[in-house]
Amino acid sequence: MKAMAYRGPYRIRLEEKNFPRIEHPNDAIVRVQRAAICGSDLHLYHGLMPDTRVGHTFGHEFIGVVHEIGPSVENIAPGDRVMVPFNIFCGSCYFCSRGLYSNCHNVNPNATAVGGIYGYSHTCGGYDGGQAEFVRVPFADVGPVPIPDWLDDDDAVMLTDALPTGYFGAQLGNIAEGDTVIVFGAGPVGLFAAKSAWLMGAGRVLVVDHLDFRLQKAATFAHAETFNFSEYGDIVVEMKKATGYLGADVVIDAVGAEADGNLLMHVTSAKLKLQGGSPIALNWAIDSVRKGGTVSVMGAYGPMFSAVKFGDAMNKGVTINANQCPVKRQWPRLLSHIKEGYFSPRDIVTHHIPLEEIAEGYHMFSSKLDDCIKPVIVFGND
The missing domain is CATH 3.40.50.720 (NAD(P)-binding Rossmann-like Domain)
Structure with missing residues (x-):
């Protein structure tokens, strides 16, 4: 598959990477339809975050279609269109049971504070992110949620973090x-x-x-x-x-x-x-x-x-x-606000960038070119 890969500060490129595989019975593989470049991704891009390793795929804001599920996944099925919170969390530990999904105790062996985050260096668990055609989603029964039919794709991807x-x-x-x-x-x-x-x-x-x-x-x-x-x-x-x-x-x-x-x-x-x-x-x-x-x-x-x-x-x-935001805890209220017209999240999206041009997208966003506020990555498989 094609995926963004980090090669060092200010250096990324699109590479062919191995297709992600089911590693645990509660994993899912999601075919990405929309991803976004976040301001936090620029911290990685600029080399400010420790233990950002060469070859790592960024991207903690993404939505897509479930491609494959592990044998214990019950809440989503292949073909479901889902949005995935940037937090990776188990849903059952001391912190998750209190709604502190960003502080999950079971998903990141490298830190005692933050839980797991997609595509955000090995200090956040080393999970590859969604700026790729496919991504592995751990704990698929507790993280991703089917996207309501009435919700626009750009609105949905804004709900994964920003x-x-x-x-x-x-x-x-x-x-x-x-x-x-x-x-x-x-x-x-x-x-x-x-x-x-x-x-x-x-x-x-x-x-x-x-x-x-x-x-x-x-x-x-x-x-x-x-x-x-x-x-x-x-x-x-x-x-x-x-x-x-x-x-x-x-x-x-x-x-x-x-x-x-x-x-x-x-x-x-x-x-x-x-x-x-x-x-x-x-x-x-x-x-x-x-x-x-x-x-x-x-x-x-x-x-x-x-x-x-x-x-x-x-x-x-x-x-x-x-704290880091416990994303899923916010969704019920925010979905209501969007449906009732209090928010139109897609209004801040300024650019749609093909995955093949992601390096140029990072340069544009980092250098604040073309009045870029929020770039969204689009995929040819959409």
């Missing part, structure tokens, strides 16, 4: 009616977080980024006030001004490992290849929230050695809520 993660970020903020919410990052997750904040009662939503085309999308899609941090000497001071010098009630870090910032921040919190990114956005969030406020973090980070302003967070009485 929309649930953005919604979860707003949930982690514990937004109260009338709250002022700042979202750092106007990528897909930040856009969905900003949109979700309104559903949870926010009175104001402010979005910060440095790309004008993404900020324009934040204004039209999420109806947010927008700020380009490159136009200000200190974006934190500007956020204080915008909030009556108190700070926001809730700040959401939807950036994660690859935050940009001014020269001083890069000198004091340098982006090192040995660590999982820069804490700039997280520090901005801590500085921009009011005393007693809440910081929500669902931007992806690896191990970080440069300083996070934890002392400031402690002295301000800030609550920090953070």
Whole structure:
């Protein structure tokens, strides 16, 4: 089969790889129809995530048709059109039984925090991802779910990560009616977080980024006030001004490992290849929230050695809520919101890229070319 393969930082290519096989009675093989390139995939592409091995296939956002199932799979059947959450989880451990699917205890021997994630390095279990014609789906009775007939393919692929993660970020903020919410990052997750904040009662939503085309999308899609941090000497001071010098009630870090910032921040919190990114956005969030406020973090980070302003967070009485999104837990509510017209997830999709052109797709997305906000990979077998 054809699959994307990692060859080193900024180097990927389409290769012929072995067809995945059933390795456990509860496995399924899914023929991929849609996949997406996520901002988190760029952390891998840029070499920021530890133990990203040559030959690894990325892609944790995908939908497709069940091609084959193991002998113990009962909840899906060959021919079913399914969406697959980016979390790989067993469904029965201590954490899964509490809905913490992203923290499953049985799917990742290499970490004690995160569970398994498709196509996200060997620190997340080493599972090949869905930027391929076929993918092995473990625990097929608890992860994938048949796609409702009324749901568009692009909406469905957004439900495998970007929309649930953005919604979860707003949930982690514990937004109260009338709250002022700042979202750092106007990528897909930040856009969905900003949109979700309104559903949870926010009175104001402010979005910060440095790309004008993404900020324009934040204004039209999420109806947010927008700020380009490159136009200000200190974006934190500007956020204080915008909030009556108190700070926001809730700040959401939807950036994660690859935050940009001014020269001083890069000198004091340098982006090192040995660590999982820069804490700039997280520090901005801590500085921009009011005393007693809440910081929500669902931007992806690896191990970080440069300083996070934890002392400031402690002295301000800030609550920090953070986790990888337990995707499947969000689906019932989000499917209802989509059906009722509160969300149209496909509205953020800007590009459809054939699998054969995936290397060019990564370059375009990474370099922010052609006003690319969310690229979706399409397959000739669709």
